[in-house]
Amino acid sequence: MFSRVNVDRVSLVIVDQIKGLIREGKLRPGDRLPTERELCQRFGVSRVPVREALRVLEATGLATVRVGARGGGYLTSPTAERLGEGLSDLLSLSPLTAANVTEARMIVELGILPLVVERATADDITELYDLIEAGGTALQDGTYTMEMSAAFHIRVADSAHNPAISMLVRGFHGPLLMSLEKAMEIAPAMGRLGIDEHLKLVDAIRFRDLAAAETVxxxxxxxxxRRVEHTRLD
Known part of the structure; x- marks a missing residue:
């Protein structure tokens, strides 16, 4: 299945070949890759690029390297969290403003709300109420953070029960959190209002009231x- 390579940065060529075989269905999660020695022979390269390729696959969540008698490289399915980390890093390192992020949130979060209202389960609703209660308690004792607000919005997105949406929103976590923190710096007293709005949103979702949910x-x-207009994330 593998072709010999003889170009610069051969480790990336090896990675591309393995990804291609995964896309074609010739390799699947759970499959054990050939040993390092066998991969070296099949690709016609030394152990260095093979090991680097395995590190890249592991870093992207496409493989795991085990040790021991049954050790070696095994293909895995990347999780939404792992894939989201890469997107989050790219967004976090980009010259974004908090306003840019909030505009994107309007498109994404309002866009997925019909699915959330339609598909949210009783467990989803319960967990969202739990997050709101925890946020209210934290606000009273002075331990509330924007991480709690970000976690609420991510949990709302998960209630759409679409892995692509969850992956997209989790990948946006870094910029989302930074924009919320900027908003809190500008208006620190708004935390109570934010939690009240979270509660109204979940109430609307529970009653399958899309119009009310969209309004809130x-x-x-x-x-x-309005609070973060022209504010940079750096």
């Missing part, structure tokens, strides 16, 4: 947008 979320996001 739109005002919630517009208020954040």
């Amino acid at each position: 979320l739109r005002e919630h996001l517009h208020r954040t947008a």
